[in-house]
Amino acid sequence: MRTLNFAKRNFKEISRDPLSLIFAVILPLFLLFIFQQFDIPNESYKLENFTPGIVIFGFSFITMFTAMLISKDRTTSLLIRLGVSPMRPMEYILGYMLSIVPVILVQNILFFILAIILGLEFSINIIFSIGLSVVIAILFIAAGIIIGSISSEKASSGISSILVQLVCFTSGMYFPREILGKFFGTLCEYLPFESCLAILKGVMNNNTESIEMRNIIIFLIYTVVLLAVSVIVFKRKMVSDNN
Amino acid sequence: MLAIETKDLTKRYKDKTAVNGINLKINQGELFALLGTNGAGKTTTIKMLSTLIIPTDGQIKINGSDIEKDRQKIKKILNVSPQETAIAPNLSVKENLEFMAGVYQIRNKKEKTDELIKSFNLDQVLNQKAKTLSGGWQRKVSIAISLINEPEILFLDEPTLGLDVIARKELWSVIEKLKGKVTIILTTHYMEEAEHLSDRIGIMAKGNLIATGTSRELIEKTGAENFEDAFVKIATGGEL
Ligand SMILES: Nc1ncnc2c1ncn2[C@@H]1O[C@H](COP(=O)(O)OP(=O)(O)OP(=O)(O)O)[C@@H](O)[C@H]1O
Ligand SMILES: [Mg+2]
Numbered sequence: 208m209r210t211l212n213f214a215k216r217n218f219k220e221i222s223r224d225p226l227s228l229i230f231a232v233i234l235p236l237f238l239l240f241i242f243q244q245f246d247i248p249n250e251s252y253k254l255e256n257f258t259p260g261i262v263i264f265g266f267s268f269i270t271m272f273t274a275m276l277i278s279k280d281r282t283t284s285l286l287i288r289l290g291v292s293p294m295r296p297m298e299y300i301l302g303y304m305l306s307i308v309p310v311i312l313v314q315n316i317l318f319f320i321l322a323i324i325l326g327l328e329f330s331i332n333i334i335f336s337i338g339l340s341v342v343i344a345i346l347f348i349a350a351g352i353i354i355g356s357i358s359s360e361k362a363s364s365g366i367s368s369i370l371v372q373l374v375c376f377t378s379g380m381y382f383p384r385e386i387l388g389k390f391f392g393t394l395c396e397y398l399p400f401e402s403c404l405a406i407l408k409g410v411m412n413n414n415t416e417s418i419e420m421r422n423i424i425i426f427l428i429y430t431v432v433l434l435a436v437s438v439i440v441f442k443r444k445m446v447s448d449n450n
Numbered sequence: 451m452l453a454i455e456t457k458d459l460t461k462r463y464k465d466k467t468a469v470n471g472i473n474l475k476i477n478q479g480e481l482f483a484l485l486g487t488n489g490a491g492k493t494t495t496i497k498m499l500s501t502l503i504i505p506t507d508g509q510i511k512i513n514g515s516d517i518e519k520d521r522q523k524i525k526k527i528l529n530v531s532p533q534e535t536a537i538a539p540n541l542s543v544k545e546n547l548e549f550m551a552g553v554y555q556i557r558n559k560k561e562k563t564d565e566l567i568k569s570f571n572l573d574q575v576l577n578q579k580a581k582t583l584s585g586g587w588q589r590k591v592s593i594a595i596s597l598i599n600e601p602e603i604l605f606l607d608e609p610t611l612g613l614d615v616i617a618r619k620e621l622w623s624v625i626e627k628l629k630g631k632v633t634i635i636l637t638t639h640y641m642e643e644a645e646h647l648s649d650r651i652g653i654m655a656k657g658n659l660i661a662t663g664t665s666r667e668l669i670e671k672t673g674a675e676n677f678e679d680a681f682v683k684i685a686t687g688g689e690l
Contacts, residue, residue, distance in 0.1 A: 212552030216538060216545075223540040223579075284536040288595070291500045292553045293525040446504070 209294055213302030217276065221306060227275060231268035232314055235261045236321055243325045251383060258322040259407040260380025262340055263400060265314045266347040267374040271367030273307060273351025278363040281355070281444070296442040304348050311344045312337070336411035343403050346426070349433035356437070356444040378404045399429035451514055453478040453603055453633035454499060460507035461494050468494040470657035471508065476650075478513075478602075481625070481634045483644035486654035487685055492637040493533050495654070496605045499635065500530045512603065526554070529601035533608050533637075535592045539581035543572055543591050546580055547598065554599035562598060569624055570594040585612045593621065597628075604628070606636040610643060622647060641678040653684050660684060 221228060239261045242252055250256060280286055289299075315337045323329055354366050375381060376391055378400035384392050395401045402422035409418035454476040461469040469491040476482045484492045497503045499510060501521055510517040512524045537546050547563040556562055567573060570590050575583055580591060593609050606625075610618045625647055628634060638644055644651055645665045653661040653668075661668060661684045665677045674680035 208555065209553060212549065215552075216541065216549045219545065220538065220540045283539065284532050284534040285538055287502060287532045287534075288530065288536040288550070289553065290502050291525065291528070291530045292550075293522060294553055 210298045210301045210305065213294065213298060214305035217303060217306035218309060221272075221276065221310065227268075227272050228310065231265060231272055231310065232317060234268070235265040235314070236317060238264070239318060239321055240325070249383070251379065251381060254322055254325060254327040255412050256408060257380065258318060258327060259336065259411050260378065260404060261318050261322075262315060262336075262407060263343075263378050263404050264371075264374055264380060265318065266311075266340075266344055266403075267367075267371040269307060269311065269314075269344060270347045270351040270354065270370050271364060272310070273303065273348050274355035274358070274363040274367045275360060277303065277352060277355025277441075278358060278360040282360060286445070290445060296438060296445060299445075300352060300438055300441060303352060304345070307344070307348055308341060311341055315340055330413065332411050332413045336407055339410050340407060343407060343426070346399060346403070346430045346433055349430070349437040352437035353433065353440050356440045373398060374400050377401060380404060397425075399425050402426045451478055452476065452511070453480070453513060454635070455511040456499070456508060458508040459495070459498060459505055459510060461491075461498060461503070462506045467657050469498070469505075472654075472657075472659040474652065474659065476633060476635065478633055479630045480649045481629055481636065481647055483648035483651045484635060484637045484654065485639075485641075485644055485651060485681060485685075486637075489656075490654040490685075491657040492654055493607055496530065496607050496635065496637065500528055500605050501525055502530070526599065527601060528603040528605070529596040529599055530605040531593045531596040531607060531609055533611075535585070535588045537580040537588060537592050537595065540579060542577050542579055543583070544576045546591060546595060550595045550598045556599060562600075566594045566597060569627075571620070586614060586617055589613060590617060590621070593624075601632060603633045604635070606634060608637055608639065610638065610640065618643075641681055645677045653681065655685050655687075 239258065242257060243254065251260070319327070319333055319337070350370060351367070354363050358366055376387070377395040377398045379395065384395050384401070387395065402425040405422045406418050406426060409415045452475055454474060456472060456474045458471040458473065459469060460467070460471050472495065484495065486492050498505050501517060501524060512528070515524060517524055538549060541549060544563070547566060548559065551559045551563060567576065570593070572591065572594060575587055580588060583591065589609070589612055593606065596604060610621055613621060625634065636647065648665070650662060650664055651668060652659055663671065668684065669677055669680045672680040672683045674683055
């Protein structure tokens, strides 16, 4: 209950300061639209491949968004008040996560509506992939919690934009891995973004055979590890910021 | 029973000792004013007593329970109005009260918020976003919020800073109504406030608690004309 109460407050904070929200929705929508205006002769840019790419790309802004929300909270003395209250670290983390779920749903729904207008065929798999994307988003939110806990409000947008770039280059949404060269090719394999995209693509296109075991394992490992680290880091910071 | 008891309470930051082994005994229902010059260690003491930061050394007992062991239980019965106004900026005044009522899992939420709205005259700003309020109004809201869980022990860190004369007098009367029921630890730089409100006064200097007593006792002890002079004598070690 305390978690829900906190999530409600976070959601209000988010929706009343909508600049970064607009960023997280409008920019990916714009890219989705623009890239369909050219006839790029590459598989990546077909709607059924590019739309899930845009979803993952949109999630990198969720990281930025979460990081800024938390780093901003840390600068206000509201956290002093909450630090004295009986709220537990896990309740904060879940509260932050829950408040971001509506943002993810809005993103997804708008992305898919635009994709359908542009010619994507509607199928029930789109609904499944929206559900799945909420799970995938956990990884991105956890990354945001970590960044927001360790850096200032200014620095956290900078650090998060590195993640946005990494998603662009290593998820395979724009470039197939083959043309990236050895370094980025290997990076793709060890970072989770390519796997996230592969899983989402597979589900959305009803083509689950294309999802490799490797993708699932990498995704799970990253999610669990980032989540655990986010709890530890947030807890530490919660005490040391006040110390 | 004692509401607060500390033994050699100490807080060190790297090479700075903010609070240096203080021993405090505060009775239940007592209003204790903590005075001292800037940087004396008042806020740090309050932060330790209110579970926010962990002491480097020493012990704290709240209502007889050890603050380390019974942290979660103790958190429920205390509250703080921090030196810096602490409210959620994008929420309205009403939402701020409701939010904190949720944090403390208050059962009679509506009643309690209505009561606070009334005693702090918050009606006129109820639906205004907190960040658009004037400094003094933010402060009032911040103090009102700290009463949401009907704390048994209340820490007020410079509560009247930035309040106009009328608001200050209003707050005094709210505090006077709480007196006897709630144990209050209050810091202030206004001597007449400490004198007017408190049962007992403690004076800190450079992290040490150097004097405690009623305002009258402190005046007598220093042979000063009034309490302000007594404070200056004590805080400066008689140099001024
Ligand atoms: N996080 C911190 N790190 C290092 N030093 C600190 C920290 N917090 C407080 N101090 C130092 O501890 C001392 C006591 O600070 P504190 O805020 O408790 O004083 P205060 O009595 O509340 O002063 P004021 O009347 O100005 O509010 C100061 O010298 C301050 O610089
Ligand atoms: Mg202070």
